[in-house]
Amino acid sequence: SVDGTDCLSGGIPAFQNYKPAFQPKPRTLEPDPVIRYQDPATAAVNIIGQFRQSYILAEIDRVLYIVDQHAAHERIIFNRLLDRDQAQARECQELVFPVVIELSTLKVELLQEQSEFFRSLGFDLGLLGHNTVVIRAVPAGLSGHEEQTIVEMLDAPQPEGKDQWRVKALMRMACQQAVKAGQLLNQAEMAQLIMELLDTPDYKYCPHGRPTLIKISSEDLEHMFKR
C-alpha cells in the first residue's frame, strides 16, 4: 500500500507484509532515519553474499537486507542522470569506432527534436542521411549498448509532453546501464552498490516504483523461527 500502514518502520516493505500487487506508482518517500546515512563511510554495511547472481544479501545495522541488484543500480544511475550538469562533466566517452544506426523517420525526428537533451547526457550524435544516425560519443558505461539504448529511449511512450518523455527515456537508459540480474558481483562491487544506493534519494524504490530492497529484522526472523 502506498500509505505505508502495512510496512515496517521507515516504509521499507517487509517480507511478512508482502501481498502480490502490480504496477505500483513511482513514489517519493521520506528518508529512513535508520539506514539513511549522510556519510556512507560510517554505515555498518556487511556484505553477506549474492543469491543467484541477482540479489545481494547484506547486514545493515543488524538487519538483514535482500537487495535487487538491477533495481538498485537503476535507481542510482537514474538519479545520477537526473543531475545532468554533474553527469555531463564526467560521463561522456568518445567511441574509437563510431557506430552507425538506421532509424525510422519518426525516430529521427524525435532525436532531432531532443538533440539538446541527448547532448546534455553525453551523447554526440550526427545525421548521415534521412534515416541514418552516427554515434560518436556516449555517456560513460554505455559502450557496447549504444544502439540498443538509443532505440530503447526513442521507444519510450511520449503522450504526456516533452518532460514526461525525457523522464521515461532516462529510465530506459538507466535500465540499459544497470547491472543485470544474473551478473556475478564481487564483495567490493556489492559494497559499492549498496553504499551508493543508501546515499541516493528515494533509494527504496527503482524509477519504475519496484522495491530495491526487502528488510528482514532479527525480530522478524525470531518470529519466523518461533523463538
Next chain:
Amino acid sequence: SVDGTDCLSGGIPAFQNYKPAFQPKPRTLEPDPVIRYQDPATAAVNIIGQFRQSYILAEIDRVLYIVDQHAAHERIIFNRLLDRDQAQARECQELVFPVVIELSTLKVELLQEQSEFFRSLGFDLGLLGHNTVVIRAVPAGLSGHEEQTIVEMLDAPQPEGKDQWRVKALMRMACQQAVKAGQLLNQAEMAQLIMELLDTPDYKYCPHGRPTLIKISSEDLEHMFKR
C-alpha cells in the same frame, strides 16, 4: 498450521505464510523430494554466508534458505542421540580431570534410576556420597558443559513416564551440545551442518518443533520485488 495447507511445497514454512504461533507440537513430516538427498555429496548446496552469527544463508537447488544454526544442530544431535548404538561407539570421551558435582537427593535418585540410559549415551558417572556425583567420561563434544548438561537433563519434566522423560532429557542434551546463536562459523562448518541436516529425518523442525529453516524461492523473491 500442522496440516501444511498454508505451507509451500514440502511443508517448509515460507516467509509469506508466516503467522505468529506458539508452542507447535513436534511433528513428523514426509521427506521433501526437492531437498532431501540420499547422497549429500551430490546436493547443490552453496553457502552464501552467515547473518548475525546465528543464521546460515544458503542456496540449495536455486532456492534461498535461511537456516537457524542452533535449531538445525539440535535436530542433528538429537537424532544422533536417538540412535544410541552408534552414538555409544563413537561419542564417549574420558575426562582428563574428573568433574565432581553436588546434586539434590531427588536428582541423585533419578540419576541412579536412569543410570543405564546415561551409560548408553556415553556418560561414566559414579556416586561419591549421598549428594555427590563424579563424572569420569562424557559423550564427545560435551566437555566443558558436563555439569550443566547433566543438571539440565535431570531437570527435564517427568510426568509422562520413563520414556517420555528420556526424550526430553535427550532434547536438553542436544540443546547443550548444539552450536549457539552468536557463534561464528566458517564456510566449511556451515556446509557440513547443512549437509548433515538435509541427511537427517525430520530435518525441517528441531526436536521442540521449531523450524530449522525458512525457504524463499526465486518466485517468492520476484513477487516481493514485483517483477
